[in-house]
Amino acid sequence: MVAVKIDKLVKRYGELIAVDHLSLSIKKGEIFGLLGPNGSGKTTTINCLLSLLAYTKGDIEIFGKPMSDSSYDIKKDIGVVMQNVAVFDELTVYENIDYFCGLYIKDKEERKKCIEYALDFTGLSEFKKYYPKKLSGGLLRRLNIACGIAHKPSLIIFDEPTVAVDPQSRNKILEGIKELNKNGATIIYTSHYMEEVEQLCTRIAIMDKGKIVATGTKEEIKKMIKNTETITIETISFPKEAQADIRQLPHVYALECDDEKIVISFEGGNHNLLRVLEYMQKNNYSFGRVYSELPTLNDVFLEITGKTLRD
Secondary structure, three states, rough: OOEEEEEEEEEEEEEEEEEEEEEEEOOOOOOOOOEOOOOOOOOHHHHHHOOOOOOOEEEEEEEEOOOOOEEEEEEEEEEEEEEOOOOOOOOOOOHHHHHHHOOOOHHHHHHHHHHHHHHHHOOOOOHHOOOOOHEEEEEHHHHHHHHHHHOOOOOOEEEEOOOOOHHHHHHHHHHHHHHHHOOOOEEEEOOOHHHHHHOOOOOOOOOOOOOEEEEEEEHHHHHOOOEEEEEEEEEEOOOHHHHHHHOOOEEEEEEOOOOEEEEEEEEOOOHHHHHHHHEEEEEEOOOOOOOOOOHHHHHHHHHHHOOOOOO
């Protein structure tokens, strides 16, 4: 079943096209990574998806139903955890969760069970009487999540949920997202931390200039770029004639060299590391540490968009 279907979505701000005929399908039960540099149209797309923005044209369906600003039956099944923490400083942890959960669940007994679930799930039970100003950054992020998931939505949007949190809280948040997904929630996840995306997401879409420029599993996306392996050799004063020889090895398409190391990029091929080491040993070149790396999502992102995530 398709959880989210976006068809030819367009959003204009005057002459600026923020989202340009974007089509996207997210399956029920996925953790779907939506990536893009700043200004790529991610946030605008999410706001259109939630009917917080009126869009120029296109169609959006959630769980097979058309989404509109009056689709309250659909909205009650969506949870949103935005990058900016949105809680009330005047309310305790418990009261904040109660308020946001009460937007969806009116029955007090049912709501109480949901609040206790959210407190336990996010590890906030011992802090339920605290006010937000007394919480650390990581605990505040967890409160933000608790407010977004207390009503047990089937679709949850996480927009940069781990920004500026300590490693322990980050791990707690990521494990929590996996657990939510395991319990049946479909997740849309945006982040500037590629290691999180690699760890969590079953499929990924990369946006740039309002368009989807790549989509697929992380393995499928990595196959879209030229680089398939990078070999780094720590060595000193590597002669230019040796650099020229290595450039002639099979599948080498780039080589960078400085006073401490050489970095060799390959396009396809097997046993690349073996060939390089055989050459080094045959010609008696001394070297230290040698390591081979497969392409990362950062490499893919940079090659496809020509930008870093924070550009």
